[in-house]
Amino acid sequence: MKCAARDLFGINPRFKGGIISDHTEVFVNAFQEIFPKDQVLQCFPHIIRKFRIDAKREGNGQYMKLLKNNQSFWLWDKAEEDVYMLRGCRSQPMFDKLKDMILASWTHDGEQDLADTFRKSYLDNDLFNKWRYNVSGIPGCIPQNNSHERSNLDTKGCAAFPGIIKAGQNMTAMLNIEFPSLVYFNSIERTEVERNFPILDEMKSMKPALFEYYLEFDKLVDCLQYKDGFLVNREYNLGEPIDAIRVNRYESSLDGEFELDYSERHFFYYRVNELCFVTKKQLDPKQKPFFTGSCFHFYNHLTCNHAAVFQYADELPTLAKKISQEKQGRKKRRITGLERPNKYQLRKMAQEQARLTSIGTFDNPSPNHEMCHPITQTQDKAYLV
Ligand SMILES: [Zn+2]
Numbered sequence: 001m002k003c004a005a006r007d008l009f010g011i012n013p014r015f016k017g018g019i020i021s022d023h024t025e026v027f028v029n030a031f032q033e034i035f036p037k038d039q040v041l042q043c044f045p046h047i048i049r050k051f052r053i054d055a056k057r058e059g060n061g062q063y064m065k066l067l068k069n070n071q072s073f074w075l076w077d078k079a080e081e082d083v084y085m086l087r088g089c090r091s092q093p094m095f096d097k098l099k100d101m102i103l104a105s106w107t108h109d110g111e112q113d114l115a116d117t118f119r120k121s122y123l124d125n126d127l128f129n130k131w132r133y134n135v136s137g138i139p140g141c142i143p144q145n146n147s148h149e150r151s152n153l154d155t156k157g158c159a160a161f162p163g164i165i166k167a168g169q170n171m172t173a174m175l176n177i178e179f180p181s182l183v184y185f186n187s188i189e190r191t192e193v194e195r196n197f198p199i200l201d202e203m204k205s206m207k208p209a210l211f212e213y214y215l216e217f218d219k220l221v222d223c224l225q226y227k228d229g230f231l232v233n234r235e236y237n238l239g240e241p242i243d244a245i246r247v248n249r250y251e252s253s254l255d256g257e258f259e260l261d262y263s264e265r266h267f268f269y270y271r272v273n274e275l276c277f278v279t280k281k282q283l284d285p286k287q288k289p290f291f292t293g294s295c296f297h298f299y300n301h302l303t304c305n306h307a308a309v310f311q312y313a314d315e316l317p318t319l320a321k322k323i324s325q326e327k328q329g330r331k332k333r334r335i336t337g338l339e340r341p342n343k344y345q346l347r348k349m350a351q352e353q354a355r356l357t358s359i360g361t362f363d364n365p366s367p368n369h370e371m372c373h374p375i376t377q378t379q380d381k382a383y384l385v
Pocket of ligand 1: 276277293294295296297298304305306307
């Protein structure tokens with residue numbers, strides 16, 4: 001691709017947000033060889049699924065067998081939570097400090113094998129340790145492979161729909177019929193790719209959750225002018241003044257400094273995570289500057305309530321009030337700090353999967369349901385033999 005782009009158009013393609021793959025040397029070595037200037041990112045869902053296994057097949061539970069001292073719920077409750085916190089770190093020093101605390105804690109809990117394996121695979125190796133949600137520096141570009149996996153699913157098909165090719169046949173059939181038809185389909189039917197990244201899109205942002213947030217948001221308490229923007233309380237911290245102590249702690253965590261023991265590492269994480277840094281940025285030279293947020297939600301959805309209260313400051317007072325009156329006091333339970341958007345993403349994927357598999361089966365159901373899952377493994381290539 002690089003040679004074709006150079007020879008045909010005289011351009012050198014670059015991957016601005018980084019190149020994302022799972023923990024597989026064949027991909028990463030090739031990326032490095034051909035695109036040495038672009039950073040390589042590790043797909044987060046491929047990591048977290050090793051900590052889980054359940055009926056919905058959200059994970060493959062690979063790390064279960066490493067447990068020495070604890071039951072599987074320790075892996076799901078404690079270790080998985082730790083890994084989600086690592087993903088939520090907003091700076092490299094913060095990631096490094098939390099990493100040390102987590103490994104110390106796992107060792108203390110008697111899980112040295114797990115700590116060693118995880119460190120070797122996803123923490124020490126520079127090729128596979130870039131999976132913080134904001135590591136690319138570009139909102140909307142978080143380290144996950146799902147869009148790519150989705151395209152693989154289209155190619156291979158699953159129980160709910162046939163694929164572009166019939167995988168798993170002998171080499172002759174694959175080389176002479178299936179792969180050529182895949183090339184043909186991809187070059188004839190898929191002539192363009194369009195990706196839209198509307199920042200703080202009105203349809204996406206103006207939702208009841210924002211109105212509820214806005215109604216509880218007190219500009220004098222819940223936000224503070226900071227650098228070239230504002231520090232804003234996230235949902236579960238509304239009402240807690242952002243004083244000098246909190247700002248100091250926020251900065252210390254970002255710098256990887258923490259005065260307490262590893263058993264208190266949640267505090268280290270929440271000192272950053274409970275705030276969203278909202279600032280105005282001109283991302284498109286043709287458009288007016290937009291507010292952007294630093295929280296996970298903004299990186300994942302290109303919108304968050306914290307940035308939206310600034311962006312839609314004119315419309316919100318009337319809209320939010322109207323909606324709240326319509327509700328006649330029927331107030332939904334507020335999302336607590338323990339509710340993690342990350343888990344929500346996993347649940348949503350599992351629900352989508354359940355929906356697809358319930359549609360009915362075709363003549364050639366796949367021999368295992370893993371192929372239907374949005375997250376597939378490279379081992380699937382065994383079907384091509
Ligand atoms: Zn935010």
